[in-house]
Amino acid sequence: MIDGDLAGLFTSLFDDASMFPPQDEPPSSAVADHLAHRMAWYADMVGPFVCSAGRLSTINDLAARHGVERLAVAVVVPGGLQALLRTVDASRECQQVRLTGIEVPLGPHSLVDALTHLVPLVSQGIRVYLEIPVHSVTEHDVHTLAPSGVRLKLRTGGTSIEAFQSEENLATPIVLCAAERLAFKCTAGLHNAIRQRDRATFFEHHGFLNIALAARVAAATGSHAATRRMLAEQDPRVIARQVGALTAADVRATRALFNSFGTCSIDEPIGDLLQLGLVSAS
Numbered sequence: 001m002i003d004g005d006l007a008g009l010f011t012s013l014f015d016d017a018s019m020f021p022p023q024d025e026p027p028s029s030a031v032a033d034h035l036a037h038r039m040a041w042y043a044d045m046v047g048p049f050v051c052s053a054g055r056l057s058t059i060n061d062l063a064a065r066h067g068v069e070r071l072a073v074a075v076v077v078p079g080g081l082q083a084l085l086r087t088v089d090a091s092r093e094c095q096q097v098r099l100t101g102i103e104v105p106l107g108p109h110s111l112v113d114a115l116t117h118l119v120p121l122v123s124q125g126i127r128v129y130l131e132i133p134v135h136s137v138t139e140h141d142v143h144t145l146a147p148s149g150v151r152l153k154l155r156t157g158g159t160s161i162e163a164f165q166s167e168e169n170l171a172t173p174i175v176l177c178a179a180e181r182l183a184f185k186c187t188a189g190l191h192n193a194i195r196q197r198d199r200a201t202f203f204e205h206h207g208f209l210n211i212a213l214a215a216r217v218a219a220a221t222g223s224h225a226a227t228r229r230m231l232a233e234q235d236p237r238v239i240a241r242q243v244g245a246l247t248a249a250d251v252r253a254t255r256a257l258f259n260s261f262g263t264c265s266i267d268e269p270i271g272d273l274l275q276l277g278l279v280s281a282s
Contacts, residue, residue: 005246005251006244006246006251006278008252009243009251009254010044010279012044013045013047013255013269015101015262016030016037016266017050020076020262021158023264023265025264027051027059030049031059034046035066042281045279046266048072048074049071049072050073050101050103053083056073056094056097057090057093060095060096061096068096070098071098072097073101074099074101074103075091075099075101075102075103076104077104080104081117084102088121100127102121102126104130105130105132111145114150115148118130118148119149123149128151129151129152129153129185130153131152133155134154134156134165134173135165137172137176143180146182151184151185152173153186154173154185156188156211157190157205157206164205167229167231168228170231171224175218175222175224175227178215178219178222179218183258184257185258186208186211186261187261188262190208190262191205191268193273193276194207194239208263208269209243210230211231213230213239213242213254214231215254216254219253236276239276
């Protein structure tokens, strides 16, 4: 349960990416677990089920087996723009799923070419995210994307140290997005609410609450330094206090920028929010 002005902060924030590393959950159990999340007390916080383009027909068959109609699915297209049309066509043959999102890497293509392919999908009511490497996002990219309706996808971690972004690097696209009111989502490495070092890998993971607050700071101040400091904060009391102080207007502004993030474990972020006292299971 979420009370007061925070009601909208966590709604559909957690995209269920349990089939992706490091979880790598098999399709059958991933779908079953997702449906269980959809029946839990925190169901409103769970976003679409995320699968790769090659698994779409499998997810469709599993949804049919469970008697689910129009399962909300966001499809990641690793093959990029070249595989996009094939993926969209395949989705139309899958009657048990409802394509709510498409995530595609820019790859070697120009931004103009990408928008030619992606903007028509936006007009169909699909959330379209274009992934550009964090260190490559420019002011021109954000300025071009903002009026198109295509959103930005930022990869914040992965399975190697090179995949993780410093606070300095991640603050840059967040500030640029805030200036242009360009919505973004994050993926990879966001297992917990607050920035911390993983005890097993020693990788420094960003916290999803840090990013939410950083988006609000960036929108309010335009300051790269202030945004970077918010991304770096590791004191749970500071983060919880600042989240608890958000007004309804703050929450709307925050989520207009930070749409969601893909997580391979829904349980971890829910557990963190419970521990911080920001939500309750009753």
